[in-house]
Structure formats: structure tokens, C-alpha cells
Amino acid sequence: MTEPAAKIPSTLTKSAGVRAVAGGLGLHGLMAVLSLAMVGPFVWMLLTSFKSYSEAADPAWMPQAFLWQNYPEVLRVIPFARFTLNSLMIAGWVTLLQVFTSALAAFSFARLEWPGRDRVFFLYLGTMMLPGLVMLIPTFQIMVHFGLVDTYLGLILPAAFSAFGTFLLRQFMLGIPKALDEAAEIDGASKWRIFWDVILPLSRPGLVTLAIFTFMGNYHSFFWPLVMMKTVDKFPLPVGLMFFDSERGQATQLLMAGVTMSVVPLIVLFIFMQRQLIRGIQIGAVKG
Amino acid sequence: MRSGRSQTRRLLTGLGFLLPNILGFLAFTLIPLALSFAMAFTDMDFFRHNPFRDEPIRFVGFENFAWLFGHPEFWHYLRNTFFLMLGLPFAIAGSLGAALLLTRVGRRPGLIPGALALATLVLTGSLLALRAGGMSEAGVWFVFGLTAVTALVAGVFTGGTIYRTLFYLPHFTSGVATFVLWKKLYNPQTGPINHALDPVLDGVTNVIRAAPGWFGVGLPLLAGVAGTLLAGWQLRRLRQHWDDATAGQVAVGFGAAMVMLPAGFLLFWLGLSTGLAAGFALGAAAILTILIVRRPRRWGPVCPVDTGLSAEIALALGLVPLLLLGAAGVTLGPALPAVAVTGIEPPNWLGDYSWAKPAIMLMALWAAIGSNNMILYLAGLSSIPPELYEAADMDGASPTQRFWHVTWPQLAPVTFFIFVMGIIHGLQGGFEMARVMTLGGPAGSTTTLSYFIYIEGFETGRLGYASAAAWVLFALVFVLSLLNFRFGNRGTND
Numbered sequence: 001m002t003e004p005a006a007k008i009p010s011t012l013t014k015s016a017g018v019r020a021v022a023g024g025l026g027l028h029g030l031m032a033v034l035s036l037a038m039v040g041p042f043v044w045m046l047l048t049s050f051k052s053y054s055e056a057a058d059p060a061w062m063p064q065a066f067l068w069q070n071y072p073e074v075l076r077v078i079p080f081a082r083f084t085l086n087s088l089m090i091a092g093w094v095t096l097l098q099v100f101t102s103a104l105a106a107f108s109f110a111r112l113e114w115p116g117r118d119r120v121f122f123l124y125l126g127t128m129m130l131p132g133l134v135m136l137i138p139t140f141q142i143m144v145h146f147g148l149v150d151t152y153l154g155l156i157l158p159a160a161f162s163a164f165g166t167f168l169l170r171q172f173m174l175g176i177p178k179a180l181d182e183a184a185e186i187d188g189a190s191k192w193r194i195f196w197d198v199i200l201p202l203s204r205p206g207l208v209t210l211a212i213f214t215f216m217g218n219y220h221s222f223f224w225p226l227v228m229m230k231t232v233d234k235f236p237l238p239v240g241l242m243f244f245d246s247e248r249g250q251a252t253q254l255l256m257a258g259v260t261m262s263v264v265p266l267i268v269l270f271i272f273m274q275r276q277l278i279r280g281i282q283i284g285a286v287k288g
Numbered sequence: 289m290r291s292g293r294s295q296t297r298r299l300l301t302g303l304g305f306l307l308p309n310i311l312g313f314l315a316f317t318l319i320p321l322a323l324s325f326a327m328a329f330t331d332m333d334f335f336r337h338n339p340f341r342d343e344p345i346r347f348v349g350f351e352n353f354a355w356l357f358g359h360p361e362f363w364h365y366l367r368n369t370f371f372l373m374l375g376l377p378f379a380i381a382g383s384l385g386a387a388l389l390l391t392r393v394g395r396r397p398g399l400i401p402g403a404l405a406l407a408t409l410v411l412t413g414s415l416l417a418l419r420a421g422g423m424s425e426a427g428v429w430f431v432f433g434l435t436a437v438t439a440l441v442a443g444v445f446t447g448g449t450i451y452r453t454l455f456y457l458p459h460f461t462s463g464v465a466t467f468v469l470w471k472k473l474y475n476p477q478t479g480p481i482n483h484a485l486d487p488v489l490d491g492v493t494n495v496i497r498a499a500p501g502w503f504g505v506g507l508p509l510l511a512g513v514a515g516t517l518l519a520g521w522q523l524r525r526l527r528q529h530w531d532d533a534t535a536g537q538v539a540v541g542f543g544a545a546m547v548m549l550p551a552g553f554l555l556f557w558l559g560l561s562t563g564l565a566a567g568f569a570l571g572a573a574a575i576l577t578i579l580i581v582r583r584p585r586r587w588g589p590v591c592p593v594d595t596g597l598s599a600e601i602a603l604a605l606g607l608v609p610l611l612l613l614g615a616a617g618v619t620l621g622p623a624l625p626a627v628a629v630t631g632i633e634p635p636n637w638l639g640d641y642s643w644a645k646p647a648i649m650l651m652a653l654w655a656a657i658g659s660n661n662m663i664l665y666l667a668g669l670s671s672i673p674p675e676l677y678e679a680a681d682m683d684g685a686s687p688t689q690r691f692w693h694v695t696w697p698q699l700a701p702v703t704f705f706i707f708v709m710g711i712i713h714g715l716q717g718g719f720e721m722a723r724v725m726t727l728g729g730p731a732g733s734t735t736t737l738s739y740f741i742y743i744e745g746f747e748t749g750r751l752g753y754a755s756a757a758a759w760v761l762f763a764l765v766f767v768l769s770l771l772n773f774r775f776g777n778r779g780t781n782d
């Protein structure tokens with residue numbers, strides 16, 4: 001339906017030019033409306049977060065007056081800062097560990113020659129197909145056995161290894177010219193030096209992409225913390241937010257203020273990182 | 289001798305770099321996998337087998353699986369899982385449409401004066417509305433106008449980057465926050481969705497009151513006939529492009545089922561029981577499939593996978609809405625006179641047995657249109673060689689023809705990747721939505737397989753059943769992945 005705009009003929013008449021402008025405006029208008037549909041729920045979220053308790057039950061979008069105190073109220077009612085800190089800490093550690101272990105494994109798969117390498121790699125790829133649910137219950141049992149239930153370690157460890165990350169970084173590392181490691185090897189560098197000083201700096205876009213993915217996924221993570229964490233002070237944000245939406249009471253305006261505060265860091269992260277992120281997605285899937 | 293030693297050295301170095309990952313793989317994949325497999329054949333129960341109350345665990349053979357398969361609830365949840373996956377074609381079409389629009393915007397920069405004029409116009413309009421209507425209601429339109437205009441102006445200046453950002457936003461922020469937000473949006477009393485629907489439905493009621501008597505019967509019949517014609521046309525397209533056996537047959541079977549569904553609805557409407565009507569329709573579809581597939585060889589080969597797939601998705605896209613309309617008409621048609629009297633109430637979305645699943649699918653669609661799939665399509669679109677379009681232009685192809693003969697076949701590998709990954713994800717999906725939005729209800733209508741496994745494993749504590757269900761899920765994913773390798777490799781390597 002939409003291919004590159006047809007070559008504009010040299011005998012461009014005025015009406016054709018007007019039509020092109022009108023078409024362009026129509027297209028942009030359509031895009032603006034579609035964008036509005038995508039952003040609409042967020043607009044409602046933001047507006048509702050300024051409502052009073054009684055107004056929250058009113059379906060009108062606009063608050064009567066903008067009540068900023070809902071935001072401090074969230075911080076007062078639940079340990080929001082603590083939850084955020086927990087989420088950031090868990091996601092941060094998982095990201096650090098996962099990027100590191102994945103980079104090591106990817107280096108081994110992409111830059112080293114060893115017997116059986118490709119077969120092991122396909123085994124790794126195969127584990128990406130395994131539904132995580134199958135492993136969930138026994139992993140929990142293992143956590144119970146080692147006394148890791150209700151600890152940060154129990155949330156961080158299982159997420160610190162990833163076949164997907166290994167795969168993504170391998171794709172990146174395959175694109176780095178072989179001559180670089182050979183030159184380093186002639187200079188007498190060890191494999192570790194090649195990894196640390198040559199390959200790692202060059203795969204920076206891949207590392208950043210994986211870091212964003214991992215960070216986001218774990219910042220959102222709900223299932224595993226829900227199962228593992230018992231102490232309220234150790235809850236990450238997604239689990240903590242559920243306090244505003246429980247059987248005991250509903251505080252829509254506070255919930256929306258909380259959700260807004262939890263989403264804003266992500267949006268900021270995305271706006272700054274989107275170019276790298278999009279390149280990462282494309283390299284990871286299309287070339288594979 | 290020397291080479292053998294260096295081989296070992298290399299192996300050790302390679303494995304050395306792999307070591308952390310291998311340890312993790314053993315601890316959190318392989319061992320849990322083995323344990324889970326073992327548990328599926330025991331009567332393990334968290335409340336009987338724990339450190340405080342250590343009863344012996346019994347090996348029960350296939351009892352857990354027998355219990356699952358003999359349990360109507362399990363089939364219900366499996367059906368729910370598949371039902372929610374029906375949203376996939378819409379999500380794919382949405383992502384592709386968004387990518388196509390974005391590509392088009394990206395290639396036509398510079399309409400700044402026009403956009404600014406429009407922006408000024410909309411802004412002035414919203415400000416006037418704001419003044420005229422007081423703050424509360426018109427203020428919303430002001431906010432809408434402002435948002436749209438900001439997007440528009442930014443879009444013109446950035447050549448579409450801002451649209452891409454805004455489209456991707458729902459996917460990026462997805463998670464519990466989205467589910468909580470949509471739960472509130474869907475609230476029948478206080479949510480904005482029904483608030484907006486009320487006047488629309490009043491309008492529809494007025495139309496029904498004014499419509500002639502044959503309307504309720506005629507419309508579903510019309511939808512059924514249109515659906516059948518469309519399906520027949522797609523079947524013809526399929527037959528014209530045959531050259532690869534299995535995929536073509538699958539596509540034909542799908543098409544035949546689509547042809548026969550309206551007939552099934554008709555039978556149902558005429559008073560047959562659901563089972564009988566479905567039986568007749570499916571039987572007829574099977575016969576039709578066999579007739580088409582077992583045709584004489586000289587008629588030509590069966591269609592390749594991309595044509596088969598494209599026909600299937602196009603069919604699903606065109607037909608499912610028509611069929612739904614037909615089905616709605618069939619069930620609602622006779623009730624129309626009563627509706628004209630009472631008026632139409634907006635649905636109770638998440639609180640209603642039949643509306644809860646469509647509500648969840650709608651939300652998932654919102655999040656999926658601008659997802660990674662859109663990004664993949666954008667990459668796919670930019671890698672189509674322009675010569676193909678030039679050649680198509682030379683042959684005087686219309687925009688529609690260019691899409692179906694150049695764009696769509698060139699994107700087939702991307703579509704296939706998205707389709708298969710979507711199926712694998714879909715099979716495992718629905719847990720967080722169910723937990724946050726509906727708790728699996730009402731009456732189990734949004735309980736998917738994954739939520740069922742969670743309930744059995746962590747709430748009722750029946751680990752044996754939960755593991756067995758997880759392995760049924762695993763088997764499903766495995767079979768679909770095999771199909772992926774069988775057809776996907778062929779589609780992408782051509």
C-alpha cells in the first residue's frame with residue numbers, strides 16, 4: 001500500500017503539488033490521531049492522578065482542580081521510595097550479571113574456535129523455546145531448599161543467566177572483523193585481554209541494547225517477586241502497587257499517581273535510548 | 289599429538305568463558321526441568337510434603353495427566369488460551385500497518401508550513417471550545433487537541449520519529465502498570481470507555497428504532513454471504529499459486545473452514561444445537577478441503593508457504609469481523625424489537641463472561657501494534673530492494689498490487705518469525721493479566737493455562753497437577769516449534 005513515493009514527474013503541475021501537500025497533511029493528521037489513541041490511556045492516567053477521592057468515581061476525564069498532593073500522599077501511604085529502590089536494585093544487579101555472563105558466553109560462541117561449539121550453541125538456542133512456566137515450580141522448590149525465599153538473591157540469581165542475551169550478543173560480536181583479534185593475538189594478548197580490551201568495547205551497542213531489555217523486563221517483573229517475596233519492605237514496585245487495588249480498598253487516584261511515578265523513569269529511559277534499542281532489536285532478530 | 293593438545297586447550301578456553309552461563313543453565317534450567325518432569329508423575333502436594341509435615345511422596349504414573357484430560361475445566365482453560373491467541377492476526381496487521389504508515393511518513397519530509405497552520409487551527413479551535421464550554425468537559429478536548437497537535441508538529445519536524453516513539457510507548461511501559469490502568473479504563477461505572485460508549489450506543493438504538501423489520505435478519509445474512517464470497521475468492525487465489533504440499537493444504541483447510549462457518553451459524557440460527565451445527569460445518573469444511581487437496585495433479589502444484597500464510601492471514605483478517613458480525617446478528621437478530629424498547633447498555637467488560645476475553649484482547653492489541661514487531665517490520669521494509677518497486681511501476685501495478693506482489697512476499701520471513709514467536713508467547717501468556725485484572729474470572733473465562741498452573745502450583749499447592757499441566761504446555765510449544773522449523777526454514781532461506 002505504501003511504497004516509496006512515486007517519482008515526481010518533471011511536468012509537475014500546481015494541482016499535483018497541492019494534492020501532494022494535502023496528501024501529506026492527511027497522512028500526518030492520521031498519524032497524529034493514531035498517536036492520540038496510543039497515548040490516550042496515559043492521558044487519562046495522568047488526569048486521574050490529580051483527582052480527589054470522590055471525583056475518582058466520576059467518569060469525566062478532567063479533575064475539578066489539580067490536586068498535586070496525591071503524589072506525596074502515595075509516598076506517605078506505601079513505602080513507595082523503598083519499593084522503587086528495591087526494583088531498581090534488583091533490576092540493576094540482574095542487568096549487570098546477565099550482561100556480563102551473556103557477553104562471556106557470546107564471546108566463546110562468536111570469537112573462539114573449539115570442538116563442539118556449534119552443537120552447544122544450538123542447545124542454548126533450544127532452551128529459548130522452553131516455556132519458563134515448566135521450570136517455575138521446581139525453581140521455587142530449589143529456592144525453598146536453599147532458604148532463598150524472601151531474599152533479594154533469590155530474585156536476582158535465576159535471572160542472571162540468559163540464552164536470549166547470549167544469542168543477541170553473539171549476533172553483534174559476529175559482525176566485528178576477525179582481523180582485530182588476530183592482530184591482538186600477534187601482539188601477545190591473552191584471550192581474556194582480547195575479550196576485555198578489544199571485543200567488549202566494540203560490542204557496546206549490543207551491550208546497551210541487552211542492558212535496556214533486561215533492565216526493563218526486570219523492572220516490570222511481577223510473577224516471580226509475587227511468589228518469592230513475603231516481607232513488604234522487600235517488595236518491588238509492581239507488587240507494591242497492588243496495595244492500591246486490593247480487596248480491602250480501591251484508591252484509583254493514588255493508584256494512578258503511583259503508576260505514573262513508576263512509568264516515568266521508563267519513558268525517559270526510552271526516549272534517550274530508542275535509537276540504540278531499535279538497532280539492537282533489528283540486528284538481533286533479522287540477521288538471526 | 290600437538291594438535292590434540294591444542295584442541296583440548298581450545299575446548300577448555302571456550303568452556304571457561306562459558307562456565308558462568310553453564311552453571312546457571314544447570315541450576316535454573318536443567319535441574320528444574322528434570323525435577324518438573326519427575327513431579328508430573330507424583331502426587332506431590334505443598335500442604336502434605338513440606339519441611340513440617342513430611343509424608344512420603346508417591347509415584348502415580350500418568351494419573352495427573354488423566355485427571356487433567358478428564359477435567360472439563362482444563363479444556364476450558366486451554367480453549368481460553370487459544371481464544372486469546374486469536375488476537376494475533378490483528379496484532380500482526382496492526383504492526384504492519386503502523387510500519388507502512390511510518391515508512392511513508394519518513395519518506396515525505398517537509399510540510400512544515402501546512403502542519404503549523406493546521407496546528408494553529410486546532411489549537412484555536414480547542415481554546416474556543418474551552419472558553420465556550422467551561423473547564424471540565426471541554427478541557428478534555430483541549431488536552432486531546434494539544435496532544436494530537438504536539439504529535440503532529442513534532443512528527444512533521446522529525447520525519448515520523450515521534451510517531452514511532454508514541455506508538456512504541458504502550459509496549460515499552462507494558463507490565464503491571466498497563467494492566468492496572470486498563471482495569472480502571474474498563475470499569476463499567478467509573479471508567480472512561482463506557483462513558484464514551486454511552487452516547488454512541490444511544491445513537492445505535494435510535495437507528496434500530498428507525499430501521500425496517502427485515503434489518504435484524506437481513507444484516508447477518510448479508511454478512512454471511514459476504515464472508516462466504518470473500519473466503520471463496522481467497523480459496524481461488526490459493527489454488528492459483530500452489531506449489532508446496534503441506535502448507536498449501538493447511539491454508540486450504542483453514543479457508544474451507546472459513547467458508548463453512550457462516551453455514552454453521554445459519555444452521556444454528558435455524559434451531560440446530562451448537563454441537564450439531566458446528567459438526568455439520570466442520571464436516572463440510574473437511575470434505576471441501578479433501579476435494580480441493582486431492583485434485584488431479586495436472587491442475588498444478590500447491591501454494592508455497594508465504595502465499596499460503598498470506599492468504600490465511602488475509603482471510604482471517606477479512607473474515608473474522610464479518611463472521612463475528614454474522615454471529616452477533618444471528619444471536620441478536622430476533623431480539624432486536626426488544627432492544628429497540630430497552631436500549632443498548634454498554635458491556636460490563638471485565639465483569640462479563642463473554643466480554644472479558646475480547647476486552648483483554650483489545651488491550652493486548654493496543655500494546656502490540658507498536659511493539660518490537662513494528663520495529664522488525666520497519667527493518668524489513670527498509671531492506672526491500674527499490675528495484676522491485678521500480679519494476680512493478682514499469683508493469684503499471686496499482687498500489688494494491690504492489691503491496692500483494694512485492695511488499696507482502698518480501699516481508700514473508702519477518703511475518704513468519706513474528707507469527708511463530710507470537711504463538712509461542714501466546715501459549716504461555718495471560719498470567720499477569722489474569723492476576724492483576726480479573727483473577728481469572730468471571731467464571732474462569734480469563735483463566736489461561738499459565739494462570740491455571742500458577743493457581744495449582746502456588747495457591748492450591750498441588751504441584752503434581754501443576755507440573756503435569758506445565759508439561760502439556762511444553763508439548764504444545766514443542767510441536768508448534770517443530771512446525772516452525774519445518775516451514776519457517778523453507779520460508780526464510782528461499
